[in-house]
Amino acid sequence: MATIIVVLNRKGGVGKSTITVNLSATIAEALAGVEVKPIDWLAPVAALSVDPQGSASWWASRVGETLPFVFAEAHNDLETLKRLRDSTAVEYVIVDTPGWYPPEARDDNSGDPLGEGRVADAIRAALDNADHVIVPVEPEPLGWPTTQETIQQVVLPRGIPFTIVVSNWDPRDGEADRDDTRKHFTKFGWKVANTVIRRYKLHSKAAITGHVVTQYPKSRVAQECLADFTNLALEIQMTIVRQLRRGMSR
Numbered sequence: 001m002a003t004i005i006v007v008l009n010r011k012g013g014v015g016k017s018t019i020t021v022n023l024s025a026t027i028a029e030a031l032a033g034v035e036v037k038p039i040d041w042l043a044p045v046a047a048l049s050v051d052p053q054g055s056a057s058w059w060a061s062r063v064g065e066t067l068p069f070v071f072a073e074a075h076n077d078l079e080t081l082k083r084l085r086d087s088t089a090v091e092y093v094i095v096d097t098p099g100w101y102p103p104e105a106r107d108d109n110s111g112d113p114l115g116e117g118r119v120a121d122a123i124r125a126a127l128d129n130a131d132h133v134i135v136p137v138e139p140e141p142l143g144w145p146t147t148q149e150t151i152q153q154v155v156l157p158r159g160i161p162f163t164i165v166v167s168n169w170d171p172r173d174g175e176a177d178r179d180d181t182r183k184h185f186t187k188f189g190w191k192v193a194n195t196v197i198r199r200y201k202l203h204s205k206a207a208i209t210g211h212v213v214t215q216y217p218k219s220r221v222a223q224e225c226l227a228d229f230t231n232l233a234l235e236i237q238m239t240i241v242r243q244l245r246r247g248m249s250r
């Protein structure tokens with residue numbers, strides 16, 4: 001059964017799709033075999049998008065045949081996730097979810113914070129199967145309340161282990177924003193990854209150039225980009241192993 005990692009934050013534009021695509025590529029690279037692939041070979045990593053806006057889908061299509069993982073859309077189809085989860089070939093499924101507006105609060109405070117509809121159903125299905133949730137957050141206070149709500153309303157009630165990842169941090173802005181963001185969430189007792197995904201133009205141009213992080217043309221900056229995702233893959237994997245050892249798996 002595949003390990004399912006869901007990348008989630010109600011706040012838009014925090015790096016969910018960037019993390020989904022590049023983490024998938026990095027894990028796929030780590031698991032790539034050297035043996036000749038049989039005809040029906042299926043990569044050990046699948047990225048699944050439940051985002052109808054599909055920026056990850058567009059990115060995947062720009063990379064084309066050299067994409068090192070399987071990519072599937074699932075906002076209309078809850079079966080794909082179950083098929084990938086149960087496939088013997090797939091070891092990791094990384095799920096990209098869309099940002100969303102909270103549904104109107106009802107007088108009696110009932111109702112699911114994910115709202116209604118197919119996309120909400122797809123996010124619920126992903127969370128029902130999740131082994132771990134990654135919550136990206138940008139290093140600026142404006143995004144903190146929405147991120148907090150996402151965790152408190154959607155992740156904690158389900159008891160899914162999660163890691164907050166500071167993403168899109170520009171080292172030229174100094175360390176204070178990054179450290180304040182980490183401190184803000186750590187004080188709730190929540191796990192914040194040691195790994196920070198730094199902001200690099202190579203990432204924002206990658207869909208246009210048709211690359212994932214393991215394929216960026218060689219340069220010092222490309223190495224830095226890859227290092228962040230390699231570190232994130234390692235840290236998340238170590239965290240999942242620790243959670244299994246402590247009997248906290250789903």
Ligand SMILES: Nc1ncnc2c1ncn2[C@@H]1O[C@H](COP(=O)(O)OP(=O)(O)OP(=O)(O)O)[C@@H](O)[C@H]1O
Nearest residue numbers: 012013014015016017018099168198199200203204
């Ligand atoms: N580490 C990074 N370095 C440079 N640009 C980044 C980085 N992370 C994200 N971006 C850019 O920020 C924008 C938003 O990122 P992304 O699409 O991954 O966020 P998202 O959370 O998936 O957004 P949405 O909620 O709309 O789906 C994109 O233009 C992306 O290229």
Ligand SMILES: [Mg+2]
Nearest residue numbers: 016017051055
């Ligand atoms: Mg996205």
